[in-house]
Each structure stands twice: as C-alpha cells, then as structure tokens.
Amino acid sequence: MSKPIQRYTARERSNHWVVAIAFILAGLSGLALFHPAFFFLTNLFGGGPWTRILHPFIGVVMFLFFMAMAARFWRFNHFTAADRQWMARIGDVIRNRDQGLPEIGKYNAGQKYLFWTMVVSIPLLLLSGIVIWQPWFAPYFPIWLLRAAVVVHALTAWIMILGIIVHVYAAIWVKGSVRAMTRGTVSEAWAKHHHRAWYREMTGK
Numbered sequence: 346m347s348k349p350i351q352r353y354t355a356r357e358r359s360n361h362w363v364v365a366i367a368f369i370l371a372g373l374s375g376l377a378l379f380h381p382a383f384f385f386l387t388n389l390f391g392g393g394p395w396t397r398i399l400h401p402f403i404g405v406v407m408f409l410f411f412m413a414m415a416a417r418f419w420r421f422n423h424f425t426a427a428d429r430q431w432m433a434r435i436g437d438v439i440r441n442r443d444q445g446l447p448e449i450g451k452y453n454a455g456q457k458y459l460f461w462t463m464v465v466s467i468p469l470l471l472l473s474g475i476v477i478w479q480p481w482f483a484p485y486f487p488i489w490l491l492r493a494a495v496v497v498h499a500l501t502a503w504i505m506i507l508g509i510i511v512h513v514y515a516a517i518w519v520k521g522s523v524r525a526m527t528r529g530t531v532s533e534a535w536a537k538h539h540h541r542a543w544y545r546e547m548t549g550k
Contacts, residue, residue: 349530350547358526360414367407368509374400375502401478408471415464421451422461427542428454448542455515459508466505473498 353361374396377386390396427447431438432454434446452460475482476494483491516522521535536544544550 347533349528350533350536350544351529352525352531352536353529355529357414357417358529360410360417361526363410364407364414367403367410368505371400371403371407372502372506374403379499379502397479401474404470404474408467411463411467415460418452418460422457424454424457425450428457443538448545449540450546451540451543453540459512462504462508466501466508469501470498470505473501 373386374390376383377390377393377396378400384393387393387396390399427449430447431449435455437443437446438453473494476486477483477491477498486494516526519539521531525531533544533548536547
C-alpha cells in the first residue's frame with residue numbers, strides 16, 4: 346500500500362480555513378450591505394448596524410491571514426512553460442485526457458491564476474474598504490474618491506466571489522483534493538496524476 350504524501354502542514358491548513366471562513370463571512374455581510382435584496386443576511390450578524398460594524402473588521406482579519414498564507418506559497422506560484430502548455434490543453438484537462446500533458450508542479454496554472462487574482466484583489470478590497478469605512482476613515486476623503494472606492498470595492502468583491510466559486514467547484518470535482526485541506530495528505534496516485542513534477546520532487550521517483 347502506498348504511503349500518503351503530505352501536501353499541507355497543520356499550520357498551513359489552519360491558515361487556509363481562517364481565510365476561507367473570513368471570506369464567507371465578509372462575502373455574506375458584504376452582500377447584505379450591497380443591495381436591499383440581500384438585506385435578510387444581516388440576521389446572521391445580529392442586524393444591520395452590527396453587520397456594518399463587523400464587515401470591515403472581518404475583512405482586516407481575512408487580509409492579515411491571507412498575506413501570511415501568500416508568503417508561504419509565493420514561491421510555488423510562479424508561471425512556467427509547463428503552465429502555458431497546460432493552459433493550451435485545458436480542454437483535455439477538463440475531459441480528463443492526461444496523455445501528453447506537461448508535468449505540473451505543486452500548483453497548476455488555474456490555481457496560480459486564482460492565487461495572483463487574490464494577491465491583487467484582497468489588498469485592493471482592504472484599501473478601498475478603508476476609504477469607505479464609516480465613521481473612522483471615510484470623513485477624511487473627498488466624495489469623488491468615496492464613490493470610486495465603492496465601485497472598486499464592489500467589482501473586486503464580485504471577481505473574488507466568482508473566483509472562489511470556481512475554486513470550490515474544482516476542489517470537489519477533482520476527487521481527493523478536499524482531503525489535502527482536511528487531512529493534509531494526498532495519495533501517491535493523486536499526486537502522480539495531477540501534479541507529477543511535484544510528485545517526483547516529493548518522492549524522488
């Protein structure tokens with residue numbers, strides 16, 4: 346029987362789940378503040394005033410823990426020639442036709458695109474959020490900047506939400522991926538099939 350390969354440490358998994366939970370809470374509270382159709386979501390946070398108070402603080406927690414996570418995984422997310430070849434064959438990847446696909450490292454191109462989207466989006470959410478953060482910071486900015494920040498904040502949030510939906514779907518679709526973030530390990534067969542270059546690095550095979 347093959348020995349499981351460690352993909353994430355307990356600290357890395359804890360960091361990931363703090364970011365994930367903070368993102369869900371920030372997303373739900375943000376939607377509640379975004380449009381009256383979603384106002385019922387304020388019931389999850391104790392009503393409208395508490396939702397408005399808690400939302401920015403949740404966002405700060407998400408930012409801090411994501412930055413810690415990004416620092417850990419930065420070196421694994423540089424694009425390579427293999428990533429470009431993998432993206433050119435994305436149709437075969439979706440159809441699970443792996444014959445002739447390039448050997449992928451710890452993360453594939455899709456995961457790297459999400460990583461860099463978050464690296465840009467989360468600081469942008471923080472900066473735009475500070476500008477519109479009532480009553481602490483917003484009074485110090487001109488009205489035109491407040492309006493621009495609201496638009497930037499909303500658009501960036503929607504991009505993030507769509508990206509995370511794809512991320513969750515892909516994690517469920519690729520059998521064995523969720524185990525990596527719950528138990529910290531993957532099977533040799535999973536590693537060899539989906540991330541062969543990383544598999545070779547970890548096992549020497």
